[in-house]
Amino acid sequence: MASPSHRRSLRKRRSLLVAGAAVAATGLGAAVFVMNADANPVDLAHQTLPAKDGWAASGSGTTGGSQADSAHVFTVSTRAQLVKALGSASNSTAKIIKVKGTIDANTDDAGKKLTCADYTSGTGYSLAAYLKAYDPSTYGRSKLPKGTQETARAAAQAKQAKNIVFKVPANTTIVGVPGTKAGITGGSLQVKGVDNVIIRNLTLTATEDCFPQWDPTDGDDGNWNSAYDAVTLRTATHVWADHNTFSDGPHFDSANAKYYGREYQIHDGALDITNGSDLVTVERNQFTNHDKTMLIGSSDTDSTGKLHISIHHNVWKGIIQRAPLTRIGQVHIYNNYYDTTALNGYAPSYSINSRAKAQVVAEDNYWRTATGQKVAKLLSGDGTGSVAGSGNLVNGTATDLVAAYNAANSKKIKTTVNWTPTLTAGLQTSAKNLPTELATTTGAGVLS
Known part of the structure; x- marks a missing residue:
């Protein structure tokens, strides 16, 4: 448990509420300030991850x-x-980037709005031609698309990626300016192969792939797969994602077309942590209106010895799956609120998936379930992963989630792990007040 003084410090940080004073800073724009409970100014842009606040606090912090x-x-x-x-x-020179208002990633350098049609220009791609070329009734289902239209699709996708993927260097803070509805729409923040990044107080919406790829070998019936996460961590270390809001809106999956009988999925992950990423803390975010929300580990073998992740005090609402899906690593999931009732057409499948020998400690979380929803479906796994921990509540009642899952499934989730969490700042040993508390202390715009 955190010390009393540290808990008081955390309470002050969580009560960052009003009066963000905009102060001119050497002609570089508004300084990002809020007021804490003692009326002392706190500069969000220069704030660092507190000691012991999850895995991202380990080592150099x-x-x-x-x-x-x-x-x-x-x-x-x-x-x-x-x-x-x-x-x-x-370029690893330390930098602070304050986002003021909402940035539309699908714009050119002059600010002109771009559409999917703009990215196809000069590529020769058209959806109608693509659908004709790879119709399973003629092309078959045994191989990935190959040929003129697939090459054209990839070229159009590359044009969009050049515009909407923002590569974040090491030693960078990206923070929303309070009171400006700060965020990015249609974009993807890529933290790849770098260390020491903070992303906070941003609304990240509508990350959409204009050119999903058809994969007839994906599952029994094939699938359309998209390319961009709102935030993606790949071989990234020491990352703190704090007080952000993630959503597919305004285009929800229920509005997606179907081709070859399968959903034309234009959304990928919300915040994915893959390819050997390590030492990450994800806290006080809101994840809403999304399907495949958080993937930890992109394969069963690529991140051995990595993927030390802490996920705490987040709200998950209208999430179908992967909240998160975990592989291999040591993942601490505590004091989260899961509202698994349907929202905007997103009907939840499961919350936490532990597979590929993942070592998950899930404790003192709160689930709200719909009438008739089975507790056994809150977890998922492949028979090799573990989920330990206690204090989890379902509709206010203490519940052994693993026991409920194992009673209904042949591939059992293991109940012991090979590690003990120690970086547990802010851990509340009772989850009963989380639905009320987290409603006003999570997501973008709270720190204002």
């Missing part, structure tokens, strides 16, 4: 761009400004 000099503090409100502020992904 996570400080993002807090050491940036004045020349590397930027306020951005357009896609072009964001790209310029980020600079080269290989």
